[in-house]
Amino acid sequence: DIKGFVFDLDGVITDTALLHGKAWHQTADTVKSEWTPELAVALKGISRMDSLEMILKAGGHENDYTQAQKEQLAEDKNNYYKTLISTLTPADILPGMDAFLKELKAKGYHLSVASASKNAPTILKGLGIIDMFDGVVDPASLHAGKPDPEIFAKGAELLNFQPNEVIGLEDSTAGLKSINGAGEVSLGIGDVQEMHEADINFTDTAQVSLANIANSSYF
């Protein structure tokens, strides 16, 4: 029986992927790596320092910066990103997700957040929904980020549920691998081909509801 839901944040509850992209684009320009739509997609769900490494690699610059310089680049990106997320309001919740969260709370499900973002609590407060969650996994506590199963395993642990008692929601392939590796039911939001590893797939957040989940071919 499903008793809880573990949510990714960026791309599932709100579209901060656009804001991450805006900030990383600036970093790519600084280090003279080409910014492409493919790179933007590949960075979804990837931690801050791993994202920076991928941007440096894209331009063949991975050995051009010292560790201290890399930390400075990541800090600059985060400072810019923080100004971008400071304007988030409840209007920035993706279509259908506010109604879905309310439906889950009304039916007594327990909810947690498994986001790679260290800014997750700030974002949830801006969106006005932090009180709906029983827990938020601290990404600083992880040994390995997505696609490792650890973050979604911890999301279920925070709720005191077994992996097969929760549904994990994701928009990234790295995140889906994490959910599947943790032994949870995976719900992928996005392009069918990109999300082919998901147990349940919806192309859009507006389609996510308990009725549509119950009617999906998985159940």
Ligand code: B16
């Ligand atoms: P921060 P998610 C991820 O969030 C983003 O998708 C990814 O692009 C970002 O680099 C990562 O969080 C770290 O975020 O720099 O704010 O700590 O999709 O796992 O909710």
Ligand code: MG
């Ligand atoms: Mg995401």
